[in-house]
Amino acid sequence: SQKIEQNSEALNIQEGKTATLTCNYTNYSPAYLQWYRQDPGRGPVFLLLIRENEKEKRKERLKVTFDTTLKQSLFHITASQPADSATYLCALDLSGNTPLVFGKGTRLSVIA
Amino acid sequence: DAGVTQSPTHLIKTRGQQVTLRCSPISGHKSVSWYQQVLGQGPQFIFQYYEKEERGRGNFPDRFSARQFPNYSSELNVNALLLGDSALYLCASSLVLGGFGTDTQYFGPGTRLTVL
Numbered sequence: 001s002q003k004i005e006q007n008s009e010a011l012n013i014q015e016g017k018t019a020t021l022t023c024n025y026t027n028y029s030p031a032y033l034q035w036y037r038q039d040p041g042r043g044p045v046f047l048l049l050i051r052e053n054e055k056e057k058r059k060e061r062l063k064v065t066f067d068t069t070l071k072q073s074l075f076h077i078t079a080s081q082p083a084d085s086a087t088y089l090c091a092l093d094l095s096g097n098t099p100l101v102f103g104k105g106t107r108l109s110v111i112a
Numbered sequence: 113d114a115g116v117t118q119s120p121t122h123l124i125k126t127r128g129q130q131v132t133l134r135c136s137p138i139s140g141h142k143s144v145s146w147y148q149q150v151l152g153q154g155p156q157f158i159f160q161y162y163e164k165e166e167r168g169r170g171n172f173p174d175r176f177s178a179r180q181f182p183n184y185s186s187e188l189n190v191n192a193l194l195l196g197d198s199a200l201y202l203c204a205s206s207l208v209l210g211g212f213g214t215d216t217q218y219f220g221p222g223t224r225l226t227v228l
Contacts, residue, residue, distance in 0.1 A: 004154075036219075043116070043202050043219030044155065089154050099145070099168055100217075102154030 003027070004103040006090060012109045013080055021075040021106045023090035029068045030092035035075050038087045038105065047088075048075075080110045114139070116205050116220035124226045125193050133188045133223045137205030143167075144186040145217060146178055147202040155202055161186055162208075190225075198227045 007022035023033070031052050036044035050057045050066045050073065057064045063076040077084050087107045091100040117136045125131050137144050143162040147155035160168035161180035180186045184205075190197055204217040 009152075041221070041224075043204070043222050045219070046216050049216070091154070099157035099160065099170060100155075102156070104152065104154050 004090065004092060004101060006088075006103040006106045008106055009104070010107045010109065012111060015080060015082060015110055015112045017080055019077040019080045019084070019108055019110070021088050021090075021108065023073040023075065023103055025071050025092055028094055029071065030094050032093040033064075033066055033073050034091045034093070034100065035062075035064055035073075036089040036091060036102075038089055040087075044089055077108075080108075082110045082112050085109050116203055116218050118201075118203050118220040118223050120223060121221070122224045122226075124228065126228050127193055127195060129193050129227075130189065130191045131193060131225060133190075133201050133203075133225070134185065135188070135203030135205075135220060136185045137203075138218055141205035141207050141218070142184055143206045143208065144180055144184065145204045145206070146186070146188045147204065147219075148172075149200040149202055149222070151199070158188070193227045195227050198225060200224050 003026040005024045013019050029052055034049045035047045037047055038044040048057050048059055048064045050064050061078045065074045087105040089102050089105040091102045093100055116138055119134045145160040146158040148158055149155040157170040158172050159178045164180045175191045178188045200222040202222045203220045206217045
């Protein structure tokens, strides 16, 4: 079955730096990959979606890359702020018509 | 416009009991999905309903069931509760059944279920 690994459980960075979170998967390359933000006690909030034929997607300070050769997606937050502190989840959809498979998430703390 | 709403917010039950969780999707959304999120893990897919029909089911025992009503709201039922059912239960709505990958899902705040 498809397995997803997000690089670390927790990541601490200094305010103003770029945060880079990793999502690795095994087996089949997904048709779509999504990134979500989740705050404590809240539901996930959709951030970005990237398709298998796309290399990169940007939205304001966020950037997602997708490397099907490495079976990896990178999620970047530039000029990070304390308000960016949250858990970030990656989720895969194998075919475009299958339920999302979520990773465990990475808890990001941006220190002022 | 109101987002996805879920009730109750918190719930405490004992082993063997039954529980019903409720979800109201965003107005105009016809698809509702249910997820279970155990502490420290990502959400795990349980069910998807679209136009009142079950369109997908995750790897959960038959103790879990759900339904969708004509107004597109949904209920998740869990029978014979086990300690391991303690989790945050999330409901997500989407506009159409366009495939999970392309159709943005909007999550509710969840129901925190504790089984003692």
